[in-house]
Amino acid sequence: xAGVTQTPKFQVLKTGQSMTLQCAQDMNHEYMSWYRxxxxxxxxxxxxxxxxxxxxxxxxxxxxxxxxxxxxxxxLRLLSAAPSQTSVYFCASSPYDRGSSGELFFGEGSRxxxx
Amino acid sequence: KNQVEQSPQSLIILEGKNCxxxxxxxxxxxxxxxxxxxxxxRGPVSLTIMTFSENTKSNGRYTxxxxxxxxQSSLHITASQLSDSASYICVVRxxxxxYIPTFGRGTSLIVHP
Numbered sequence: 001x002a003g004v005t006q007t008p009k010f011q012v013l014k015t016g017q018s019m020t021l022q023c024a025q026d027m028n029h030e031y032m033s034w035y036r037x038x039x040x041x042x043x044x045x046x047x048x049x050x051x052x053x054x055x056x057x058x059x060x061x062x063x064x065x066x067x068x069x070x071x072x073x074x075x076l077r078l079l080s081a082a083p084s085q086t087s088v089y090f091c092a093s094s095p096y097d098r099g100s101s102g103e104l105f106f107g108e109g110s111r112x113x114x115x
Numbered sequence: 116k117n118q119v120e121q122s123p124q125s126l127i128i129l130e131g132k133n134c135x136x137x138x139x140x141x142x143x144x145x146x147x148x149x150x151x152x153x154x155x156x157r158g159p160v161s162l163t164i165m166t167f168s169e170n171t172k173s174n175g176r177y178t179x180x181x182x183x184x185x186x187q188s189s190l191h192i193t194a195s196q197l198s199d200s201a202s203y204i205c206v207v208r209x210x211x212x213x214y215i216p217t218f219g220r221g222t223s224l225i226v227h228p
Contacts, residue, residue, distance in 0.1 A: 004158075031214065040124075042220035043159075043204070050214070058215070090158055101147055101166075102208045102216060106158030 002026045006091050006107035013081045013114045021076040021110050023091030029105070030096035032074040036060065036087040037109075043090065049074055050096050081114045088112070117142040119207050121219035129227055132195055136222045138188040138205035146210040150179055150190050153202040153221070162190070162203075192224075200226045 007022045025032065033048035045058030049068040063085060065077040074093075078085060088111050092104040119140045128134050140148070147166045151159035163174045165181040165188060172179050176199075178191045192199055205219040 040220070043218045045215065045218075048215065092158075096214065101149075101164055102214065103149065103161050103164070104151075104159070104206070104216070106160070108158050109156070 004091055004093055004105050004107040006089075006110050008110060009108065010111050011113070013078075013112065015082060015114060017081050018077070018079050019081065019112075020078075021089055021091075021112070023074045023076065023107060024072050025074075025091075025093040025105070026072065027093060027105065028071060029093035030071065032068065032091065032093045033058070033104075034064070034066065034074070034076045035090045035092065036085075037090060038087050046076065046089075078112075081112075083114045086112060086114045117207070117209060117217045119205055119217050119219035121203075121205050121222050123222060124220070125223040125225070127225045127227060128195055130195055130197060134192050134195060134224065136190045136192075136203050136205075136224070138190070138219055140186050140188070140205070140207045140217070140219075142186075142207040142209045142217050144210040145183060145186075146208045148181060148188050149206045149208075149216075150177075150188075151204040151206060153204060155201070159202075159204055195226045197226050197228060200224060 004025045030051045034046040035043040047066040049055045091107040122137045150162045153159040163179045176193045181188045202221040204221040206216045208216045
């Protein structure tokens with residue numbers, strides 16, 4: 001069972017470079033989301049999507065872009081990386097319907113360092 | 116503003132001992148509360164879910180409680196094992212059409228042999 005797959009697992013960038021973190025899920029979940037996790041701060045929501053073609057901002061969206069062209073994929077783009085974006089990034093998905101309890105299924109994380 | 120507060124922030128116990136983690140929330144209306152376990156270097160995984168009508172639920176050595184009146188939950192770990200060393204995250208989902216869950220910052224548990 002693949003579940004939620006994130007790539008890459010590790011990445012080092014220089015300030016100003018751009019990159020895309022990939023997230024794919026094979027559970028046909030409508031809801032997908034990106035979080036960043038920093039020491040002492042817990043998981044903070046960056047962007048989320050409730051279906052293909054629909055995205056919205058979370059708590060800390062600045063410096064990040066997302067798109068949702070298919071149900072399966074939800075990439076996170078850093079347009080011009082900054083040292084403040086050094087963090088561990090998690091993608092999560094869940095069903096999105098009234099009968100769902102909303103259990104989030106997380107990927108294994110992507111550790112990003114911006115020099 | 117919806118908030119979830121967890122305590123303690125960190126905890127160190129000896130193997131075989133019991134411990135209790137706390138979660139207080141202000142999310143309203145309330146739909147459910149989940150406890151997730153996050154092992155070092157891994158993504159969080161759901162341990163248990165508590166709904167409004169549930170007071171206690173067990174999952175092996177983990178027992179969760181919920182007091183919806185005081186908006187408090189606890190996670191009790193019995194006879195701790197080294198593999199219990201992890202971060203435990205309390206996540207509350209609101210009702211009334213609000214789908215975005217509110218996360219606590221987690222409790223870091225270290226179990227020493």
